[in-house]
Amino acid sequence: SQTIHQWPATLVQPVGSPLSLECTVEGTSNPNLYWYRQAAGRGLQLLFYSVGIGQISSEVPQNLSASRPQDRQFILSSKKLLLSDSGFYLCAWSTLQIDYDYGYTFGSGTRLTVV
Amino acid sequence: AQKVTQAQTEISVVEKEDVTLDCVYETRDTTYYLFWYKQPPSGELVFLIRRNSFDEQNEISGRYSWNFQKSTSSFNFTITASQVVDSAVYFCALSEEGGSNDMRFGAGTRLTVKP
Numbered sequence: 001s002q003t004i005h006q007w008p009a010t011l012v013q014p015v016g017s018p019l020s021l022e023c024t025v026e027g028t029s030n031p032n033l034y035w036y037r038q039a040a041g042r043g044l045q046l047l048f049y050s051v052g053i054g055q056i057s058s059e060v061p062q063n064l065s066a067s068r069p070q071d072r073q074f075i076l077s078s079k080k081l082l083l084s085d086s087g088f089y090l091c092a093w094s095t096l097q098i099d100y101d102y103g104y105t106f107g108s109g110t111r112l113t114v115v
Numbered sequence: 116a117q118k119v120t121q122a123q124t125e126i127s128v129v130e131k132e133d134v135t136l137d138c139v140y141e142t143r144d145t146t147y148y149l150f151w152y153k154q155p156p157s158g159e160l161v162f163l164i165r166r167n168s169f170d171e172q173n174e175i176s177g178r179y180s181w182n183f184q185k186s187t188s189s190f191n192f193t194i195t196a197s198q199v200v201d202s203a204v205y206f207c208a209l210s211e212e213g214g215s216n217d218m219r220f221g222a223g224t225r226l227t228v229k230p
Contacts (some may be wrong), residue, residue: 042222043220043222044220090160103165107159
C-alpha cells in the first residue's frame with residue numbers, strides 16, 4: 001500500500017535560519033508531489049508541485065524552494081526563514097490517471113514556527 | 116480558471132444536530148472532479164469523497180451524504196446526527212480534466228460540534 005512520510009512533525013526555527021523539510025512516498029512510482037502551506041486559521045496554498053525528478057513548478061514566488069532529487073522524495077527548503085514562513089506545511093502525492101482522478105493523499109504535516 | 120467557494124467560515128452546532136457544509140465551484144471544463152477532505156485537529160487531511168462531473172448521483176456513507184447539483188455548481192456535504200468527533204475543518208476541492216496537478220481548494224469550513 002502507498003504511504004507518505006513527512007518530517008519533522010514540529011519545528012521551531014529562528015528568523016534567518018535555514019529550513020529543510022522532507023517528504024517521501026512509498027508504494028508507488030512516478031507520483032506527482034506537492035507542497036502546500038496553511039497559515040493559522042487559513043486555507044491551503046499550493047507552493048510547489050513536481051511531476052518528475054528535477055521538475056519543479058512554483059506557484060507562489062517567495063524565499064522557499066523545492067527539490068526532487070529522487071522519484072519519491074520531495075524537499076522544501078529555505079536559506080533564510082522569515083516570520084511569515086510560519087505555518088503548517090503539508091506534502092501530498094497523486095498519480096495522474098488519464099481517465100480518472102484519484103485526488104491527493106496527504107502527509108501528516110509539519111508545524112513550523114519561526115521566532 | 117477554476118475556483119471553489121466555501122462561504123461558511125465557521126459553523127457551530129450541538130451534538131445530534133444535522134449540519135450542511137456548502138461548496139460552490141466554477142469551471143469551464145465539462146470533465147472535472149470534486150472532493151471533500153476533513154482536517155481534524157491533528158492536521159492531516161483525510162479524503163472523504165470524490166465525485167466526477169458525469170456522476171450526479173447523491174451519495175450516502177453512514178452519517179455523511181453529498182448532494183451534487185451541476186445546475187447550481189454546488190457540491191454540498193451534510194452530516195446527520197453530528198458528533199463531537201466530527202469537529203474539524205472541512206475542505207472542498209476541484210480538479211479539472213487532466214488530473215490533479217491543478218487541484219484547487221476552498222478556504223475551508225471549521226465545524227465545531229458541542230456536546
